[in-house]
Amino acid sequence: MAYTLYGKAGFGSVCVEAALELVGAAYEFVELDPLGEAAEQRRLRTINPVGQVPTLILPDDSVMTESAAILIWLGDRYPEAGLAPAIDAPERAEYLRWMLFLSASIYSTFSISDGPERFHPDPATHPTLLDGANQRRADMWVLMNDAFDGAPGPFLLGETMSLLDVYVAMMSRWDPGRADFVDQCPALLPAVEATEADPVVAAVWARNFRTGG
Ligand SMILES: N[C@@H](CCC(=O)N[C@@H](CS)C(=O)NCC(=O)O)C(=O)O
Structure with a gap:
């Protein structure tokens, strides 16, 4: 199996x-x-x-x-x-909300970066498309950051790490990179750092990302 x-x-x-x-x-x-x-x-x-x-x-x-x-x-x-709130847990709605937000509002902007020609055939439009995607991604990160500002932590949903933390931690490594994430998402950073300190996650990260982000 x-x-x-x-x-x-x-x-x-x-x-x-x-x-x-x-x-x-x-x-x-x-x-x-x-x-x-x-x-x-x-x-x-x-x-x-x-x-x-x-x-x-x-x-x-x-x-x-x-x-x-x-x-x-x-x-x-x-x-x-223990990586997801149970269906009747109070954190379940927030978990689903932000999992889908990451996919629909942040990950989707990379679909433009990965192939702007899929959105407009004229290469002359691509720099504008890419700028728009980058700006939208930055705006969405700030929006999510603001939503978690003041959350008790240490993880996004509280005391225990969930797959929401793993999802955010992965995307925090993507364009424009960790330095911008540190700058723009101070409220999300502690959960990302706590997630990356997990030995299992750290081993996966070591296979996938250069150290330091
Ligand atoms: N909505 C998909 C997006 C997946 C996605 O865009 N993956 C990227 C790599 S990180 C990819 O395969 N890009 C190639 C393409 O879009 O053609 C998901 O959440 O799994």
Whole structure:
């Protein structure tokens, strides 16, 4: 009963790799670069027609995509790991809200950076599109930061680390990079640092990111 995770170092598969490690599930990691050579992209599209990672094959051979959905599913599938608020826990609504916010409002801006030609065929428009995506991402980080300003911590939902912390910690490493995140998201930073101090997360991060962010 093992999972197969298609991903690439530093890409969106990092959070799923961390979740699988944290719940103690057996998995095989298969590296496929969604932005790599055409043959590699074609191979990924035969598994996930969108051509994106993370793509996770479940033990029953079904295909799961969408990072937030995968994390929520793994958190619920392995409740003993304590990585997701139970369905009737008071933190559940906040957990779902921000998991989906990260996916829909922050991760989605990278879809523009990863392929502006998908949004407008004229290359002359791409610098404007990229600027807009970067600005939108920065605005959304600030909005999320403000929502957690004054939260008791040490993790986003309180005393225990959840997959929401893992998801934020992964994205905090992406463009424009950790220095900007430290600057713009001081209310989120303690949870990110506490998450990255977890030995299981730290080992996954060491495989995926250069130290220091
Ligand atoms: N909504 C998807 C987005 C996944 C995504 O954009 N992954 C990036 C890598 S971090 C990718 O595969 N980009 C290639 C592409 O969009 O063609 C998710 O949350 O899993």
